[in-house]
Ligand SMILES: NC(=O)C1=CN([C@@H]2O[C@H](COP(=O)(O)OP(=O)(O)OC[C@H]3O[C@@H](n4cnc5c(N)ncnc54)[C@H](OP(=O)(O)O)[C@@H]3O)[C@@H](O)[C@H]2O)C=CC1
């Protein structure tokens with residue numbers, strides 16, 4: 104039976120550390136960090152994520168604001184709000200919850216965010232800095248995975264890491280970070296996607312498998328090597344007859360993989376809470392490096 108990498112527990116520890124930092128800031132008569140979230144539309148999962156992020160802000164002592172738009176909002180209106188937030192000296196960081204409705208060009212929106220306030224780490228300037236191993240905001244989900252690996256002292260040096268999925272927010276940055284020179288990087292990385300034939304040929308040879316494809320229970324025990332470390336990023340709401348009407352399901356078939364793996368993240372309670380904790384970390388970093396706090 105694999106060791107469970109308890110993201111919920113580690114995220115609570117990290118939030119406590121941030122809280123202590125904020126308490127010191129406030130005791131020194133400075134304003135607390137301020138995070139703003141922009142939510143477009145009323146997708147159930149997106150609303151849950153954003154509300155949880157706002158809850159996290161309260162827990163760590165940040166000021167938070169939520170700006171809601173209907174799903175019919177125009178690109179121009181959204182760009183105007185971003186421009187105001189860029190200029191607002193009371194705002195340290197902000198995020199635009201993805202995905203956005205079809206009429207809005209996601210890249211245009213991300214490009215409009217001041218990189219110094221881009222606590223998601225999605226702006227190409229920050230993505231480039233990440234790839235070049237320069238100091239910047241790391242995208243929250245990959246950053247959360249690295250932190251989890253670090254806190255559980257999982258050795259990544261010289262290991263073969265196979266990532267499934269190459270999205271802008273998870274798979275692609277993850278592949279870069281695992282191959283970086285700093286800890287916990289130094290892995291040999293294989294980035295797989297929907298055009299990769301016979302994915303099991305890759306996963307069976309991996310020391311670390313990171314699944315970020317959004318296909319419930321995709322990775323079965325027979326697809327991994329004995330002792331592999333399995334990180335499950337996937338979260339899909341699979342509809343059923345439970346009280347909530349759905350069950351959060353990862354990309355990993357937990358039951359079969361836990362018997363073969365040496366360590367594994369659960370869903371829920373794995374990567375998700377770590378993602379949120381890292382957003383808090385990036386926000387306090389934005390606050391501390393803000394030109395207005397010099
Ligand atoms: N826990 C957390 O904090 C987070 C969880 N998530 C969850 O992670 C999952 C992935 O999200 P996201 O990265 O945004 O995903 P996207 O939907 O943007 O991308 C999915 C990726 O998986 C690839 N893919 C899809 N099917 C297969 C397959 N059968 N075999 C191999 N590759 C495949 C796609 O390939 P191609 O590029 O060829 O289309 C694509 O690169 C979702 O369940 C999402 O909810 C996302 C963000 C954070």
Ligand SMILES: Nc1nc(=O)c2c([nH]1)NC[C@@H]1CN(c3ccc(C(=O)N[C@@H](CCC(=O)O)C(=O)O)cc3)C=[N+]21
Pocket residue numbers: 151152155198199200201202223243244338351370371372373374375376378379
């Ligand atoms: N601009 C932007 N930034 C993001 O970081 C971003 C985004 N858009 N769009 C969607 C994805 C998804 N994502 C999650 C964050 C936390 C949980 C999370 O907290 N999950 C809990 C369960 C939460 C629940 O009950 O639904 C868990 O796994 O235990 C999940 C998913 C961030 N994303």
